Amino acid sequence: MDHHGEEEDPKEYRWETGYEKTWEAIKEDDDGLLDGAIADIIQKAKRKRQAQKTMQNKLGMMRHLYLMLDCSESMSVPDLKPTRLLCTLKLLEKFIEEFFDQNPISQMGLIVLKGKRAEKVTELTGTAKLHLKALDGLHKINLVGEPSLQNGLDLALKTLKVVPSHASREVLIIMGSLTTCDPIDINITIDALKQESIRCSVISLSAEIHVCRHLTQQTGGTYGAVLDDSHYRDQLLSHVDPPPAAQTQENSLIKMGFPHARQDEGKEKDPPLSMCMCHIENADEPSKITSAGFHCPQCHSKYCELPVECQTCGLTLVSAPHLARSYHHLFPVQNFTELVYNGQAAICYACQKPLTEATDKNVYRCEACSQIFCLDCDIFIHETLHTCVGCVTIPGAAAQVHARKPQAPPMGMLLGSSLGQRF
Amino acid sequence: MEKAAAENDDSGSVSLLVIVLDTNPSQRIVRQNPDNLSQCLDATVAFGNAHLMQKAQNKLAVISCHHHATDFLYPMPVKQLEVRQVDGQYEVFSLVEKTVKQRLSHIITNAPKITQPNESLLAGSMSMALCYVARMQRNAQPGVKIHSRILVLTGSNECASQYMTYMNVFFTAQKLGIVIDVCALDKSLSLLQQGCDITGGQYLRLTQLDGLLQYLLWVFLPDPKTRQMLVLPPPTKVDYRAACFCHREMIDIGYVCSVCLSIFCKFSPICTTCHTVFKVPGPLPPKPKKKKKV
Ligand SMILES: [Zn+2]
Ligand SMILES: [Zn+2]
Ligand SMILES: [Zn+2]
Ligand SMILES: [Zn+2]
Ligand SMILES: [Zn+2]
Ligand SMILES: [Zn+2]
Numbered sequence: 283m284d285h286h287g288e289e290e291d292p293k294e295y296r297w298e299t300g301y302e303k304t305w306e307a308i309k310e311d312d313d314g315l316l317d318g319a320i321a322d323i324i325q326k327a328k329r330k331r332q333a334q335k336t337m338q339n340k341l342g343m344m345r346h347l348y349l350m351l352d353c354s355e356s357m358s359v360p361d362l363k364p365t366r367l368l369c370t371l372k373l374l375e376k377f378i379e380e381f382f383d384q385n386p387i388s389q390m391g392l393i394v395l396k397g398k399r400a401e402k403v404t405e406l407t408g409t410a411k412l413h414l415k416a417l418d419g420l421h422k423i424n425l426v427g428e429p430s431l432q433n434g435l436d437l438a439l440k441t442l443k444v445v446p447s448h449a450s451r452e453v454l455i456i457m458g459s460l461t462t463c464d465p466i467d468i469n470i471t472i473d474a475l476k477q478e479s480i481r482c483s484v485i486s487l488s489a490e491i492h493v494c495r496h497l498t499q500q501t502g503g504t505y506g507a508v509l510d511d512s513h514y515r516d517q518l519l520s521h522v523d524p525p526p527a528a529q530t531q532e533n534s535l536i537k538m539g540f541p542h543a544r545q546d547e548g549k550e551k552d553p554p555l556s557m558c559m560c561h562i563e564n565a566d567e568p569s570k571i572t573s574a575g576f577h578c579p580q581c582h583s584k585y586c587e588l589p590v591e592c593q594t595c596g597l598t599l600v601s602a603p604h605l606a607r608s609y610h611h612l613f614p615v616q617n618f619t620e621l622v623y624n625g626q627a628a629i630c631y632a633c634q635k636p637l638t639e640a641t642d643k644n645v646y647r648c649e650a651c652s653q654i655f656c657l658d659c660d661i662f663i664h665e666t667l668h669t670c671v672g673c674v675t676i677p678g679a680a681a682q683v684h685a686r687k688p689q690a691p692p693m694g695m696l697l698g699s700s701l702g703q704r705f
Numbered sequence: 706m707e708k709a710a711a712e713n714d715d716s717g718s719v720s721l722l723v724i725v726l727d728t729n730p731s732q733r734i735v736r737q738n739p740d741n742l743s744q745c746l747d748a749t750v751a752f753g754n755a756h757l758m759q760k761a762q763n764k765l766a767v768i769s770c771h772h773h774a775t776d777f778l779y780p781m782p783v784k785q786l787e788v789r790q791v792d793g794q795y796e797v798f799s800l801v802e803k804t805v806k807q808r809l810s811h812i813i814t815n816a817p818k819i820t821q822p823n824e825s826l827l828a829g830s831m832s833m834a835l836c837y838v839a840r841m842q843r844n845a846q847p848g849v850k851i852h853s854r855i856l857v858l859t860g861s862n863e864c865a866s867q868y869m870t871y872m873n874v875f876f877t878a879q880k881l882g883i884v885i886d887v888c889a890l891d892k893s894l895s896l897l898q899q900g901c902d903i904t905g906g907q908y909l910r911l912t913q914l915d916g917l918l919q920y921l922l923w924v925f926l927p928d929p930k931t932r933q934m935l936v937l938p939p940p941t942k943v944d945y946r947a948a949c950f951c952h953r954e955m956i957d958i959g960y961v962c963s964v965c966l967s968i969f970c971k972f973s974p975i976c977t978t979c980h981t982v983f984k985v986p987g988p989l990p991p992k993p994k995k996k997k998k999v
Contacts, residue, residue, distance in 0.1 A: 344963055383876075383880065387966075448963040448984075449963070533962075533963055533964050533976075533981045533982070533983055533984065534963050534983050534984050535960040535961065535962060535963070535969065535972055535973070535976075535983050536960065536961050536963055537958065537959075537960055537961075538958070538959060538960070538961050538968075539957060539958050540947040540956065540957050540958070540959065541957070579957035579958050580958065597958070600961075601947075602947035602948070602968070603872065603875075603899070603903065605947075605961065605966045605968065606869075606872045607872070607876055608966060609869060609872065609965075609966065610869070610873055613869065628782075628783065629782040629783065630836075632832075632833055632836035632837075633836040633837050633839065633840035634777055634782040634837060634840075635782075635840055636782060636783050658839075658840065658843060659836050659839075659840075662836060662839050663836075666839075666877050666880065666881075667832060667835060667836070667873055667874075667877050668873045668877075669832050669869075669870050669873045669874070671829065671832045671833050671836055674826060674828060674829035674832055674867070674870045675774065675775040675826050675829035675830060675832070675833060676774065676829075677772075677773060677823065677826065680826050680829060680867075683870075684866040684867065684869075
C-alpha cells in the first residue's frame with residue numbers, strides 16, 4: 283500500500299520533531315504513546331464502564347460531591363511526576379472542568395486532609411471557577427503529617443446530610459498515605475455514611491488500603507489503586523459520569539427559573555443599570571454596575587453567570603441548553619464491537635482515516651448501523667460526541683435514533699449565552 | 706532547520722475550514738431550479754479556494770449532505786486525483802474544483818431516486834465533520850495550533866427530530882474550540898442559530914442566491930478573531946428561555962425531573978419522559994390547589 287493518502291504526508295515532520303513532544307502533549311495523547319499493557323487495562327476498563335452505562339436508566343444527575351484530597355507528607359513522593367500532589371492537581375483541573383461540563387446542575391466541594399485534620403477549602407457550589415482557584419492555591423501547600431480519613435468523612439457527612447433528598451451524595455477520596463489517623467473507631471463513621479446513602483469512592487496512589495476498600499464496599503462506591511499517571515487520569519475521569527441513582531434517593535420535580543435574555547449594553551432601548559448579586563460580596567472582583575446579566579424571574583436579582591442558586595429567593599436558575607448538555611447520559615451510544623482488522627473497510631466511516639493492517643490492529647463496528655470506525659473515533663464517539671456518526675447520517679438508522687430521543691420543540695429549549703463563557 | 710528558526714508566530718497556526726454543503730434535491734431552491742445547486746457548488750469551491758489562498762498552511766474539507774448519505778467531496782480519503790503537475794500552488798485550486806465536482810456527480814448519479822422530499826441529516830453531517838476535525842487536531846505536529854471551523858450551507862428546513870444530535874454536536878464543537886458558521890439559503894434556522902451562538906460563530910440568512918459568493922467572502926472568510934473588527938450583519942435576537950416538554954410553550958419558571966431533567970410547566974406526579982413517579986412535594990412549597998379537571 284502506498285501512503286500518499288493524506289493531502290500531505292506528516293511523517294517527514296514526525297521523525298524530526300517526534301522526540302521533542304513535551305510531557306503535556308504526551309498526557310493529552312491519551313493512548314498513543316502509553317506502555318502497551320497499561321493502555322490495554324485502561325481501554326478494557328473504559329469499555330466495561332460503557333457497557334454498564336447502557337444498562338442503567340436511572341442516574342443521580344443532580345450530584346453533590348465532596349472531593350477529599352490527601353495533603354499529608356505522603357503526597358510529596360515523586361513516584362508520579364513531578365510529585366503525587368502536583369500530578370494530582372493537574373489532573374483535578376481537568377476533572378473539575380469535565381465534571382461541570384457533564385453534570386451541569388451539580389455541586390462540588392473540596393476538603394483537604396493533613397496533620398490529622400480536615401479542612402474545607404471550598405463549600406459545595408456549582409461554580410467551577412471557585413474550585414479551580416482553590417486548586418491553584420494548593421500548589422504551595424505544606425505537606426505535613428498523616429491524614430485522618432475519619433475527620434474528613436465526618437466533615438463531608440455534616441454537609442451532605444442536609445442536601446435535598448433527590449440529589450446524589452458522594453465523596454471521592456484521593457489517598458496518598460497508606461495509613462489514617464482516626465480519633466475513634468472509623469466503622470461508626472462508615473455506618474453513618476451508609477445510613478445517609480453517601481457513596482464513597484477511593485483512588486489510592488499507593489497500594490491497597492484495607493479500610494478504604496471496606497469503606498467503598500459498605501457505601502456502594504468504587505475502589506481503585508493507580509498504576510501510573512495515565513491510569514490515574516482514567517480512574518479519576520471515570521467519576522465524571524453520574525453514578526446510578528441511590529435506592530433511597532427520592533425522585534422529584536424541582537422548581538427552576540430560566541432567566542430572560544442577557545442584554546448587551548448599548549443594544550435595545552437602554553435597560554436600567556443594576557448590580558449583580560454574585561459579585562456583591564466578592565472583594566477581589568467587585569460588582570460592576572451594568573445593564574447586562576441574567577435576571578431571576580421570581581425576584582429579579584441579577585447574576586453574571588448561570589447556573590446559580592438565587593441568593594434572594596432560593597430558586598435554581600439555569601438555561602435550557604445547560605440541561606440539554608446532560609441529556610446524552612440518558613441515551614448513551616451502545617458499545618461498538620471490537621474486531622480484528624482484516625479489511626472490513628478501507629477507511630474509518632467517521633474521520634476518513636485510511637485503515638491498514640499495520641496501523642489498525644482493531645477496528646470497531648456499530649451494531650445499529652454496521653459502520654466501521656477506528657479506535658480514536660470509537661473513543662471520541664463514546665466519550666465526547668455521544669452520537670454514532672453512522673446512525674445519524676444514514677437515513678434508516680437515523681429514523682430509529684430520532685424515535686428514541688425526546689424531540690425538540692421547534693422554537694424551544696433555547697439558548698443560554700453563558701455556555702460560551704463558563705470557563 | 707533554519708526554516709524553523711525563521712518562523713514567526715503566525716506559522717504555528719493552521720486554519721482548517723470544513724464546509725458542509727446541503728446537496729439534497731429536496732431543498733425548495735433546488736426543486737424550483739436545479740441550476741441553483743450548481744450555483745451553490747461553484748460558490749462553495751470558489752470560497753474554499755479563497756480560504757486556501759489566504760495562507761499556504763490553510764486546510765480545506767468539503768462534505769456533501771445528500772438525501773441518502775453524507776460523503777466527503779474533498780479531500781479524497783486515500784488517493785488524490787491526478788492533476789497535471791504545474792509549478793506553484795494553483796494546482797491545488799484546480800484539484801479542489803475537479804475533485805468536488807467529480808465526487809458530487811458520482812454521488813448524484815448513484816443516489817437512489819427519491820419519491821418524496823427527504824430531510825437533510827445536517828446534524829449527522831456535522832458530526833462527521835467533527836470527527837474529521839478531531840483527527841486533524843490529534844495529528845497536528847507539536848506546537849502547531851489548528852483553528853477549525855465548520856460552515857454549513859443549506860436551503861433545508863430545520864428538523865426538530867435531530868435536536869439531540871444538534872445539541873451533542875454544538876457542545877462537542879464548543880469543547881474542542883470549533884466555530885460553527887451557518888449560511889441559511891431559504892428558511893431561517895433557529896436550532897443552527899443556537900449552534901452559532903454556543904460556539905461563537907456567525908449566522909447569516911440569505912433570501913436569494915444572487916451574490917452568494919460575495920456574501921460568503923464578506924461574512925465567513927475572515928477568521929473569527931478578525932470578524933470582531935469588521936462590520937457584519939447584526940446578530941438576530943435569540944430567546945433564552947426554556948420550552949416545556951408538555952406544551953412546547955416558553956416558560957421562565959418550570960419544574961425539572963430530577964432523574965432525566967425534562968422540563969414541565971406544571972407539577973405532575975409522573976414524568977412523561979422517563980416515567981419516574983415523584984414524591985409529592987413536602988410541606989415546604991405551598992400545596993397547589995387541586996383543580997378538578999373534567
Ligand atoms: Zn456578578
Ligand atoms: Zn430570585
Ligand atoms: Zn476514525
Ligand atoms: Zn451506529
Ligand atoms: Zn407545559
Ligand atoms: Zn424524567
